[in-house]
Amino acid sequence: MATVYVPTPLRRFTGGQSKIVESAATVGELFQKLDGHYPGFSDKLLDGEGGVKRFINVFRNDDEIRALEGLATTISEDDKVSIVPAMAGGR
């Protein structure tokens, strides 16, 4: 089961949970499953053209998935998947 780190802006969908444990073969499948549990979740992440929105980064462990296989990036048992959106706040 991989652990998904949910950023604050998306916790509205997950009942406030910051970490979700889910098993899936790829990042894409993982998001699909999460969308099943938390409707609307993947809309916030995906650009509708088969990719992740450009102001959001998704990491498998330390690595951004664009540098891997994108949504087809495989995940295994102990992987950590982090969703990192751009934030502008500073004041």
Next chain:
Amino acid sequence: MSRLNRDQLVQMAKSQIIEWTPNQLDARRKAKEAITVVDIRERDEWMQGHIPQSVFIPRGFLELQIEQHQPDRDAPVVIYCAGGVRSALAARNLQEMGYTNVISLIGGFNGWKNASLGFKVPKVLNEEQRIRYSRHTMLQEIGDEGQLKLLESKVLLIGAGGLGSPAALYLAAAGVGQIGIVDYDTVDVSNLQRQVLHGQSDVGRYKVESAEDTLREINPEVKVIGYKEPITSHNAFEIMSGYDLVLNGSDNFPTRYLVNDACQMLGIPLVDASIFMFEGQVTVYQPKHPESAVEGGPCYRCLYPDPPPPGEVPSCAEAGVLGVLPGIVGSIQAIEAIKLLVGFGEPLIGRLLMIDTTDMTFRTLKVNRNTECPVCGDHPTVTELIDYEQFCGLPSSTHAADAPEVTAEANVNGHHAAEKVLA
């Protein structure tokens, strides 16, 4: 025990150690041999001039401090004094500690100078500075040299708000020579929950003026320059030129892209951070400097090639922020700034630090430079500053960049913004 006079003692010491002439040392160094050179004279002697790249350990502290500089007992350690006598005696003390390759410099520093070899006269901390920064200078990574670098450094803060406040306080306390602050906003009561540069009596004042008073009280030595204007494509180069480092604490996307692009074009390292509710992100964007072998890392556009559509990502003004959060994140920015200015440790170049204060986890994720990046890539297509409001999907305005508390995107979307945002 034999009774020796001073000449006999020195004679004996010299018979037990290796000695090099200044030219021998110089030749070995030029051959790129790694040699630890220790000046064991008194501070006033060191201050009047010393061999370049030598470390200063007065003889009284030699055995106590040598391991901080060279723990390897078999590595070559050259020690020198003024004329080669004190160093001959001191060499034996290091041998007692197991150093097998201790060399005393024949003729000491005088011999070095007489051989017409180059030496360095250090800039010195004055008495007040010596006391004020003593907790810094006793750190080997900083020392007098590092502190002097800080005193000569110029740092520009974008924003004197949540992130800028703690960063400015610590950078001023650390003795950064010049702190520039860009902020045209005034202090509002709702700022005081987190913007610790300002107090109750500052409400209604310009933030840069309030900041200047606070910083001067902490460290009167620091020169504070306020820029009471929004940073835009028109004035960014003018404001930023001459600064050694920029620390970003702005609150909107157009300013973030503008500051990133300008820093890349000017070659200034940018310590970037942003906060949202309970979470923070910190990273360092280091432009490449091939001429001084600085490889450089990714930039903001490598991480976030496009901004989110207006209203898609909420601001702190809409969603709230835990007041202490910018305190942590801005302080981390100040640490990164000091590391870069002094030149020690591993800055967050190519790494994104993610802080979640709800479960208090700190994680670092890898950020790669995008070779196709329009600004820092191998074939840049954006080579001058653009209209960043337009880039971020906002109506162009000369005053929208670095907008005050209510961000431009919030204005555009009015009260519906909070419904459309990610949260």
